[in-house]
Amino acid sequence: MASLTITDIRKKFGSQEVLKGISLSINASEFVVLVGPSGCGKSTLLNLIAGLETINSGEIKIGDDVVNDVQPKDRNIAMVFQSYALYPNMNVEKNLSFGLETRKVPRDEIKKTVDHVANMLQISELLKRKPAELSGGQRQRVAMGRALARDPAIFLFDEPLSNLDAKLRVDMRTEIKMLHQRIKTTIVYVTHDQIEAMTLADRIAIMKDGVIQQFDTPQQVYDNPSNLFVAGFIGSPSMNFIPCTVIKQNEDTGVIFKTGEETSFFIPIKRTDLSLTEWIDKDVIIGVRPEQIASGFHLQEGNKQIHEIMCTVQVLEPTGPDTLVFVNINDTKVTCRVNPLDAKQPGENMKLMVDISKVLVFDPDTKMRIGNVA
């Protein structure tokens, strides 16, 4: 295991700058997930770390060594690819041992390593089979085994689960996490799936347009997104963004939630970490997660942060444990996560509780968070 330090990396393909100054500092044995929409440069960044592409400027350090000009094979990394990239003409055993053979590891040691890895990933019975004879999940294991056999300083995963079906993906996700807890090797993991990012990562780096938007723990990224993009990208169903104008009513600053032709509610926003006094009469975007608008909250009596509104239900989406209710607030479609027993039918009015203790406020022009960004 080794730390990975990336300083101000830039990469151009032709005239297009794909990475615009990326800096990341990843600790030894940390599990970092790079997440972002397609085309954000996350796979390019991974290829740069692997040495499969050359950087235009910046510095990559593995441990204490600058590896800018080091060949991929000498960087002591191993990579798992989306398409698994198993060698189609070799059986599983050869696939696992190929990297060791090219490194001239003695034969009996190769045998020991292959057996060890095969046992760990439960692929011992598959050793004599060709990749084409394996199922998707088995290929995935072999691809991980090939990386493991090398015992690298850093593991790179490039969307390793996206070719698997939904159930297998969840199983393999847990297995990857367990594997990491056992071997404690530094992992850099690329995905476009924010659930994978949340569940796996020690820290998440959210990328967009070649820039890192935020690099923090999953909980921080969820609770304290630094801008509108991160807030909308992380979380499923995603955060509601309600355009509002800040007003002053009596002594309170707050916003109006208009839920129908004649129904509107004043929601005072009064929090120690968030003051909107400078924003009175200006437009803001209120970010509310679906679970913060519910049919009721635990210990809600007398809680000053919880406000009641009446809305007309537009659509219902039962998910099992919760039902998603879609309503209109300020002419924006808003998702609320309510108890299935409380959900009203479409067209009916429904009483909803808004918990503003974790509500976020964004500047509509800069798309950045307003208030104390942790």
Next chain:
Amino acid sequence: MGKETSKANDKKLRNIKFRNRLGNLIPKIMIAPTFTVSLVCVYGFILWTIWISFTSSKILPKYDFVGFEQYNILFTQEPRWWVASLNLFIFSGLFIAICIALGLTLAIFIDQRLRGEGVFRTIYLYPMALSFIVTGTAWRWIMNPSLGLERLVQQLGFSDFTFRLLVESNVAIYAVVIAAVWQSTGFMFALFIAGLRGIDNSIIKAAQIDGASLKKIYLRIIIPSLRPVFLSAVIILLHLSIKCFDLVMALTSGGPGYSTDMPATFMYAFAFNRGRLAFGAASAVIMFITVMAIIIPYLYTELKGTRNAR
């Protein structure tokens, strides 16, 4: 009224039934002519040729039965048959090996994302557009000592230069190989480049990270995974070389003497020029058996392997 509608319904129903039956029949009607033609003209005439080879037919078919007499003559009393067989052996061996080697090498070079790839592709594929007759004629002029390469170099001042591949009977077969290779390498190149492009790029990346050199990546991973392409290449080239007739006719006409005779030209010469139909048929049957003996086991092992693997 009710009766009439039921009658009309009956008619409609019959109409539909007829149409359904017609719909089922149409595919059969459509393939029947080609099926019949290939059944008679390919398989029928194969059987007929085998039958004729057991007779004593001369210019016209004669349906008597003389057993293996023609085969006996072919193998024991006809040195020209052995020349033709040996030529086929040399020709197909060299032709297949050189075509595949050159085609693969070119494909690997072009696969390094060369600039102007499209131009090279066109250049290499262009000979494919010519028929073997044209290729043969062009190369006959090129290799003719008094017209082509030899004369050109001698005129340039190297008066000792000789290039007599086409006129020396013990090496003339190599001239045929050169012309055939020139014609078919481009096609092999196209096959192999398609195969190379079909290989997942991340396999190469994985091998790089695994520490393999470019040479090793090609030798250990990429070329072995082109196995299905090799199969197609060998089958295509093998059948080209066995039925190779027009190229020999245009380039050497089997000469000098009969030194570049191939089984196909041999068969033609005896069956049609010399009026020994049964004898020609016997040589054709031997060619047929040879092809089957090579192709069937090859197909069997290859197809069995891929069925398991995929």
